[in-house]
Amino acid sequence: MFNSFIQAQTCIQVFSTFHELCTAIRLDYPPPHCSTAQTSFYPRLKAALSSHWKAKSLFDKLDKRFLSKEYFADQRSHKAGGFRAAQDLKVKMGTRNSFSQMLAFSLKYTGMSQVLIIGAGPCGLRTAIEMACLGAKTVVLEKRDNFSRNNVLHLWPYIITDLKTLGAKKIYGQFCSGAIDHISIRQLQLILLKLTLLLGVEIIVNVSFEGLCPPTSSQVFADGWTARVIPDNHTISNYEFDVVVGADGKRNTLQGFTRKEFRGKLAIGLTVNFINRRTTAEAKVEEISGVAYIFNQHFFKDLQSSTGIDLENIVYYKGDTHYFVMTAKKHSLISKGVLKQDSENTNELLCYSNIDQKALMQYAREAADFSTNHQLPDLEFAINQFAQPDIALFDFTCMYAAENAALFREVNGQKLLSCLVGDSLLEPFWPMGTGCARGFFAAFDLVWMTRQLAMKRRNSNNSVELSVLAERESIYRVLHQTTPSNTMKKHQNYTIDPNTRYVNLNLKAVHVDQVKTLYLTDREVATPTDPDDATPMVVDQPEPSTDVQLSMIRPILSWCQSTTKGYAGVDVQDLTSSWKSGLALCALVHRFRPDLIQWAELDYMDVEANNQLAFDVAEQNLGISPVMTGKEMANCSEVDRLVMLTYISQFYEVFKNETP
Ligand code: FAD
Incomplete structure (x- = not known):
């Protein structure tokens, strides 16, 4: 049965084989709603299948991830394999402001935090795996029951490492064998679906998320946040959530997030x-x-x-x-x-x-x-x-990014963390294959935020939401700049902790004052029955970029600036006019290969010759094909930024590991 589950090639087959397997080993799936059922699901499944060598080899891989220290509340829990960081996300009882609220809370309290993820695309499922490891009861809602996307994704190297450490090859033997660095969306979803099921995540298909329902007002008993779904009589509409994650792709149904447009x-x-x-x-x-x-x-x-x-x-x-x-x-x-x-x-x-x-x-x-x-x-x-x-x-031509990655809503004292991941957060630029790479980073960042929230709530009597939001937005600011070359090199060390992945991360880049408008209380919600109508204002966000390539330009530009610093007549400010004279290109080559260009002999005024020289030298010695002739460069009224970005990026690739 385990083999059938691993080999299943459609979404429906995966579910049916998994149900059969769970029935045979007398394990309830989905795990019942109590604080330990989800976290104990995977250990119980593993114990029941311990004699099956194939299962064991997958579990050995998964164990390494599942038992990582980041997922536990403290060192003692980690050693004992006990309490996980987000097992209890509820607001501490001490912070409730009246005896009646405390009473209501204690009556309702199940000691379990529940996370709703909208969409079982690659990013939604990857988020679910991390949430399950963190100990939160996780439910994924997917409107389809058919994984049919044949399109193939190029994967950044860290994603391949990430998926291999989760056991992807044990599930799909051909996964990124040899030099292959791509996989179809369908196969990727199947791998991730199987992993999420093994970790006890509840996945509900053929149900579409339509919106949020705020807790109904009552003096003593306030319900929690629930989801409005189609079909509307589905039992999931009775579930209450502490965290909701929009992972439903670029159309994004989770409202309240303003989006900025990048137009190329x-x-x-x-x-x-x-x-x-x-x-x-x-x-x-x-x-x-x-x-x-x-x-x-x-x-x-x-x-x-x-x-x-x-x-x-x-x-x-x-x-x-x-x-x-x-x-x-x-x-x-x-x-x-x-x-x-x-x-x-x-x-x-x-x-x-x-x-x-x-x-x-x-x-x-x-x-x-x-x-x-x-x-x-x-x-x-x-x-x-x-x-x-x-x-x-x-x-x-146009792509969108959310202005902010997360916000809180509070109605009748019930707090809900609302966040976005994947294409819902940041639409990718497909030629760079940024979709899953930045999508998975965002998933890790969001799970880290959930961890911070749970830990801070546990250790503080004060309201901690704004500081957690400020940290999340600080991390979000670096996401759109990430490339394979400006992130940490040791991919096997990547965890949900952003410091293991991003270089030069400033967790305090955004101040608490700047995220106050991302905390929506009852007063700010437009109508109590439809909180989604309230649009948060974002303060002090960076100027919206008008160019989709901005995130790629910044790292290259700063490398060019430091490389050409000190060369007379060279002042790299952009990827257009700064390169027109040809001197910047010559300086770039000369810095690393002084043998190829006689800098002192250049005629600063001869734009055509300088450019032609740089183009020829780069082509003959560095294998970089020219994008135009020296004459064309000298005569063009405007240098094309994208063309220069791509051209100069190749110098970066050639020289990035060399010290001048
Ligand atoms: P999606 O994959 O869009 O998944 C969203 C899921 O949510 C879907 O299953 C959908 O059915 C479900 N859903 C939607 N609405 C609801 C609702 N209301 N209720 C419940 N469920 C809902 N990325 C790469 O990494 N590498 C590449 O080489 C690459 N190439 C690309 C080439 C092209 C031409 C395109 C268009 C994209 C490419 N991408 C690439 C981007 C990549 O496909 C996406 O980044 C990735 O699929 C995003 O995953 P996601 O989970 O955020 O969203």
Whole structure:
């Protein structure tokens, strides 16, 4: 039964095999609602399956995580494997302001904190695993019972380490074998679903979260916060929660969070999945782990002249399917008849009625065929959840990020921590594969916040929410800047503690005064029946960025500034005009390779020659292809920031570990 559970390949199969397994070993799933049932679920399951070698090898892995010290209330509990940090998240009785409230609280008190996670996507499930380890009774609500997304995610190295330490390879043997650093969303969800179930997390599918219901007012007995769901007669609407986590993707139903928009130039993405029949011929075809126009202009020019298809980039990964994702230029979609009418309005441009599906399929097939050198024998479309060919055009011109990561609501003395993770918090920029990487970081940060809340409530009689919020927002400020190269190198040491992951973290960057508006009491809730209407104001947040690449620019820019410091005529302030003269590029090379450029012999006024020299030297000695000629650089009115970012990032990759 355990083997069937591990091998299950659909969401429904996972549930049915798990129920059978639990029934056979007489273990109640979901665990009953009492303070120790959830935390004792995994140890009991493990004990019952201890003689099964495959189960044991997975549990040995999981144990290392489950028994980490961060999850326990104190050292003694850690040693004894006892009380977990978030087992009791309730506000201390001493902080209740009247005898009647204390009485009501003690009557209702079950000693159990309950966390609701909306959405069983990769980030919701990853949050659930950490919450379960922290000892909180965790419930995940998912509106679908079908994990059908074939699209493949490129994973940052830390995610691979993280999932391997959780035992991902014991569940899915092919997980990131050899040089493979990607997995389909479907497989990732299946792995995480199995892990969450083993840890006793209650997962409810086919139920959609619609909103929050505040505690009803009563002098003595105040109910807790509950969820409004569809179908509305589902038992989950009786559950009370202390923490609610919005992990339902970019559409985000958990209200009260304002969002800022990042707008870039028009960007049209195209994803397509073809059936992988796993033949020898298919096995031989090489993956394309990300080719952008500036790196391989010949390829894209050839593609255009042979097919009329004009792309900015393309990725091809082989897994359960042959997965391609590319950014297509509008004019080529129009000239190939994919888009019927041109429009300045992106919604109109990409609406279903403006897309010729047959032409789109032909476009994708030609692009895939050409980019794999015509080696994929037959490009037959895989089928998506709607029983249609798995192909989609999408717009990523605009992306959104929540202004703040968390807020508190208090109605009738009942406090609720509301937070966001994953795409709900910070929409990813797919060419950088930031989705799961920043999504999982946010999950860890949120669980750390929950831990801080529980610990501080335990140790203090005062209200601790604002200080916990301030710390959470301080950590959130660094999230959008994270890259694989500016986070801690020892991935095996990563925990929910943000100090193990972020470099130069200032936990006090945001002051308590700045988060007061994120604490909504009864007075600030618009109407008692619908607290979601209240929109918090955020004070002293950084200026909203107008450019999606900002998070990538900052670390590169500061590296360039320190590297070129002291060179006459060089003052790097940006990734555009500061590079026009060519001197900054020459300085960058000269700092690390003085043998390649005679700095003293440069003519400061000869912009074309300086740029050409830097381009040539970099191409011949560092393997960095030029993005334009020296002449083009000298004559262009404005240097393209994204082009320069990508170009200079390569110098960073080449020199990052070298001391000048
Ligand atoms: P989702 O995966 O969107 O999951 C949300 C879940 O919530 C869904 O299961 C949904 O059914 C459920 N739900 C929604 N509403 C409700 C509700 N009201 N009630 C209950 N349940 C609800 N990321 C990478 O890391 N690497 C990549 O290479 C990469 N490439 C990408 C390429 C493309 C073209 C795109 C579009 C994205 C890419 N991403 C990539 C991003 C990645 O897919 C997301 O970051 C990731 O899936 C986010 O996970 P999530 O859990 O936050 O949300």
